[in-house]
Amino acid sequence: EEQLLESGGGLIQPGGSLRLSCAASGFTFSNSAMYWVRQAPGQGLEWVSTITNNGGDTYYADSVKGRFTISRDNSKNTLYLQMNNLKADDTALYYCAKRPPGIRHYFDCWGQGTLVTVSS
Amino acid sequence: QSALTQPASVSGSPGQSITISCTATNSDVAGYIYVSWYQQHPGKAPKLMIYDVSDRPSGVSNRFSGSKSGNTASLTISGLQAEDEADYYCCSYTGRHVWVFGGGTKLTVL
Numbered sequence: 001e002e003q004l005l006e007s008g009g010g011l012i013q014p015g016g017s018l019r020l021s022c023a024a025s026g027f028t029f030s031n032s033a034m035y036w037v038r039q040a041p042g043q044g045l046e047w048v049s050t051i052t053n054n055g056g057d058t059y060y061a062d063s064v065k066g067r068f069t070i071s072r073d074n075s076k077n078t079l080y081l082q083m084n085n086l087k088a089d090d091t092a093l094y095y096c097a098k099r100p101p102g103i104r105h106y107f108d109c110w111g112q113g114t115l116v117t118v119s120s
Numbered sequence: 121q122s123a124l125t126q127p128a129s130v131s132g133s134p135g136q137s138i139t140i141s142c143t144a145t146n147s148d149v150a151g152y153i154y155v156s157w158y159q160q161h162p163g164k165a166p167k168l169m170i171y172d173v174s175d176r177p178s179g180v181s182n183r184f185s186g187s188k189s190g191n192t193a194s195l196t197i198s199g200l201q202a203e204d205e206a207d208y209y210c211c212s213y214t215g216r217h218v219w220v221f222g223g224g225t226k227l228t229v230l
Contacts, residue, residue, distance in 0.1 A: 035219075037166075045158070045166065045209050047219035059217040095165060105154035105213040106171035113165060 002026040002109045004096050009114030016086050020114055022079040022096030027109075030054070030074040031101040036081050038092035039113070048094070049081065053101075063089070086118045124210055124222035131228040137198040140225045142210030144191040154213040155193040157186060160224075161206045169208075170195060197227070205229040 008020040022034070036048040049070040050059040058070050069082040079096050093115050097107035123146035132138040144152045155173045158166035168177055170186035173193060183198045193212075197204055210222040 037221075044224040045211070045221040047221065050217060050219075057217075061218070097166075104171075106156035106168060106211070107158075107166075108168050108171075108177065110165040110167070 002098070004098065004109060004111035006094060006096050006111045006114035009094065009116045011117045011119065012086055013120050014087060014118055016118075017082070017084045018086065018116060020081040020083065020094055020096075020116070022081075022111055024077045024079065024098070027098070028101075029072075029077040033099045034070075034072060034079045035097045035099065035107060036070060036079075037095045037097055037107070037110075038090075038116075039095070040089075040092045043092075046092075051079070083116070086116075088118050090116060091118045092116060123214075123220045124212060126208075126210060126222040126225045128223070129226045129228065131230055132197075132200045133230045134200055134202065136200050137196060138200060138227065139197075140195045140208050140210075140227070142193045142195070142222050144193075144212065146214075146220075152188065152191055152193065152212060155186070155188060156211045157184075157195045158209045158211065159204075159206045160209065166209065200229055202229050 003025045005023045012018050033052050035050050038046050038048050051070045055072050067085045071080045093113040095110050095113045097110045100108050125143045130138050157170040159169050160166045169184050173188045174186040185196045187194050207224050209224045
């Protein structure tokens with residue numbers, strides 16, 4: 001069974017940094033592009049970042065560009081999101097999600113999310 | 121402001137059919153051919169229900185179907201059941217390595 005398990009969330013002051021992790025199992029991690037999607041409290045879903053299967057290309061939403069960095073360690077089956085200069089608007093439940101192998105345009109597996117709260 | 125507009129809420133009685141619309145307001149939404157739909161129950165992770173406008177993953181009930189006309193995609197749920205009560209989100213790939221979600225629709229089963 002394909003599984004994604006996020007960790008690393010917590011309460012952080014504005015301007016602070018946090019690194020999220022997403023441990024993958026049940027599928028060949030190195031074959032799948034991976035994503036971070038967030039959901040502010042009571043709000044909808046927002047795509048945050050993408051990384052290709054080999055980590056060679058990364059993409060970011062304008063709202064986080066220059067502050068967040070996505071990366072992966074295929075030897076550890078783990079996805080990361082380094083978040084710097086955090087703002088109150090970054091408060092959200094952060095999900096990692098995977099895309100099926102190949103040229104696909106949807107997310108077929110999601111983790112349960114890790115909550116990031118940015119507040120003084 | 122999302123490039124995909126959904127109604128905030130829809131409702132229906134058990135056994136009925138409902139349709140949730142998702143209208144692209146931005147012409148950059150990749151010709152709007154890569155539309156997917158996700159179901160989210162309270163406190164749970166989103167679940168893929170429809171991909172590529174009208175394809176259904178294995179394991180998803182055939183009561184769920186997707187379609188598109190012009191710049192509006194639709195999710196139809198037939199034979200409504202209590203367990204279908206959830207939030208539903210449409211999503212589209214823009215073709216520029218950017219993904220956009222609709223604002224979400226709360227489905228209430230009366």
